[in-house]
Amino acid sequence: MRLANATGGPILELGCGTGRLTKPLAALGFDVLGLDNDPEMLEWSAPGVTLVEGDMRAFDLGRTFPLVIIPYNSLQLLPPGPERTQCFASIARHLQPDGLLGLEVTDFLVGETAPFAPNEPLAEAEGITLYAALDSSPAEGTSWYQRRYVFDDGTPDVRDTVVLHEINEAELDHLAAAAGLEVVEAEHSGRHLSWVAQAGSASVGGR
Structure with a gap:
C-alpha cells in the first residue's frame, strides 16, 4: 500500500490469482491491472477488477506502469535460472522511467511449517x-x-x-542489475523479505 500511495498508479500486479490484492487496491481508487496465467483462478476473481491472462515470464501489455508488484511470494513460482531472468526483463519493459518494482519473498526453509488447520483460514x-x-x-x-x-x-x-522455489536477496539484486534496475530497498522481517527496485530515468519501457 505504501508503494501504491507513493506512485499513485496505475499498478500492474503479477501473479494476481483471484484478485485477492487487486480488488482492495481498486476499491481504494487505484487503477490496477492484474495478470495471471491460470484461467481458473481468473474465473473465480472478484467482480469489479481488471484481470488478464498472461505469463509473468513473457508478457506484452502495450503500456508502462509507475509500479509493478509481485506479492505473496508469487515470484517463487518460477525456478532459478532463465525464467526469472525473462520475468525481470519483461517487468523492465513495462516500467515507466523511475518506476518501481515491489515484491515479497519468503524463506520457507526457516522455522517450522504449520500443519493443515481446517478452522484457521489463510x-x-x-x-x-x-x-x-x-x-x-x-x-x-x-x-x-x-x-x-x-x-x-x-x-x-x-x-x-x-x-x-527458494530465492535470496543476492539473487534478486543480480536479477535487478541484469534488467537495468537499481535496488532501493530491502527489508527483512523474520523469514520474509520486502524488496524494491527502481528503473532508471530512461528505462527500457520509457524509451
Missing part, C-alpha cells in the same frame, strides 16, 4: 475461503504449498499444490 474474499499447509525440502530448496478453496455457495472444494 484468506477470505468474495465467498471463497483459502486454507493452506506447507511442506519443505531444504535439500532441494523447494516447498510445496497445499491449498484448499472452500466456496460459500456450496461449490465442491478445490484443492491444488503449488511448488515454491
